[in-house]
Amino acid sequence: MKQKRKLALLSVLALSTALFTACGNDKSAESASPAQSASAKPSQSAAAEKPYTVDLMMVGDGKEEDIKAVEEAINKISEPLINVDVNITRVGFGSFQQQANLALSSGEKMDLFVTFALDINTLANSGQILPMTKLLEAHGQDILKNLSEGDRRAVSINNEIYAIPTAKEKATNYGFIMLKEIADEIGFKPEDVTNLDQLEAIMKKAKELHPDMYPIGLDFTNVYRPNTEDNLGTGAGIIDAMGDSTKVVNMVETDSYKDFVNHMYKWAKSGLVQPDAANNSESRISLLKAGKVMGGFSGLNPGNVDDIAKQVGKPFTVIQLTKPFSITGHVSGMGWSLASGSENPEKAIEFLNLAHTNADISNLLVYGVKDRNYVMVDEAKGIIDYPAGVDASNTGWMSLPWATPNASIAYIWKGEPEDKWEFLDNYNKSAHQSPAKGFRFDAESVANEITMVSNVDAKYSLALETGTLDPAKTLPKYLEELKAAGVDKIIAEKQKQLDAWLAANKK
16 A cells, blocks of 8 residues: 555544453464454455455554555454455654544545544544444444443543543553662652652752752653642643542642642752753753752653653652542543544444454554564563664654554563553552543633633743742732633533533433
8 A cells, every 4th residue: 555545545544442451362463362352253255245444544653665564464364354454544743633634524535543632522523533332332342341431431422432542541640759779878668658748858868968969850841740630621620530529629729739839839949849940941851861850740650650760771769649540531532433434334343343352463553563563572471672773763663552452462562561561451440530530521611711711820830830939929819810810710610511411420
């Protein structure tokens, strides 16, 4: 398939599923997975019909010859099983949103696509993607079996499923990371540090040992403030995702926010925060490598700290300040959807189900072709590496497990934890479900207020959260300007819609 044809078929949106699946742990890429679903068994009529071509749109770069090799390898599996072949279009990060929107609105044939940088609510309301519930019940039973009730709500609109989440973290939690060598010098148990005052005592000791370093560094201007808030989509107004209350409140008025900004101001004044943090133009990795900082607040999603450690070249001690929680956006932000331009939605969902359960197809979509895009390091453990002379910068098939249908049944890269997928599955299952998970706020009626409130936030929030401004003087001004901008109107509208959603979704 030539790239010219692929660009002409940009309206080929690729729907897919990416859930953690308990079935299909066979990671053999050389033989068909034994965890096939019933719909994946060859039918007697399959050979008599011309295969339906499922067009997939995937994010990330790929070279034409490598894309063709992946297509051919997948077709050898999918044609005998479900009489489907594939045409894959790969689009780089920078242009994916534009290309996908063009494909969706062009009216040309398209089937499945990953919802990278796209909003399923907008796509569903505009009729650019199809509801999938009945199709999944008929042709995607394996997908439904592994879709939790909370995740199902998160990808549903008006009780219809519009996306299948990928195998990635569907929750988040926050904490503090410190270079392990410094943490070991101090000597403490991370699990004993549960609040900001206890953290302060640790940071003071670290600063005494290393006066030229700062305990708190930022990643550019990202603070990663520890919180358990469900922002309910967009605009002001949050609920506590870890609690049971569904009362929408102004985040800036919460005790937790006030406590954090007061601590940050105190810490900045005492030299625990990197100077001029609100204007920091360096990455956290750069600051850590240069020995300017020793850690900072961080999201603790699976693999996050491991990735930081890999880039810095040093291990970290992790202090967890919140427990994992899951909100709508954690799940709906990355999935596979079915384009309204599909000419055979049933076959598209059949393929999505196959990609969800067949380890061979999953490995091809995630890693490319064996001995071309990767080599086997340990077949028994399913560990792979790049071939000689190939790395992430020059491979012909960019590997993005979090953006493929179901990477949890695929191999793992050399150097990754061998229990990577099991750990991720347990992390997601352990997360507290926000009582508003599945709710989507329609902000149209308060769009002007949201814009005005955002302007006020830009004026104050970063300066407060980096300890630059004194909360005692600044918070009253911040709140006054928020109210003048219409924050209470946004919160009232959000509460009204949330209450209606809760009433309609009572169990």
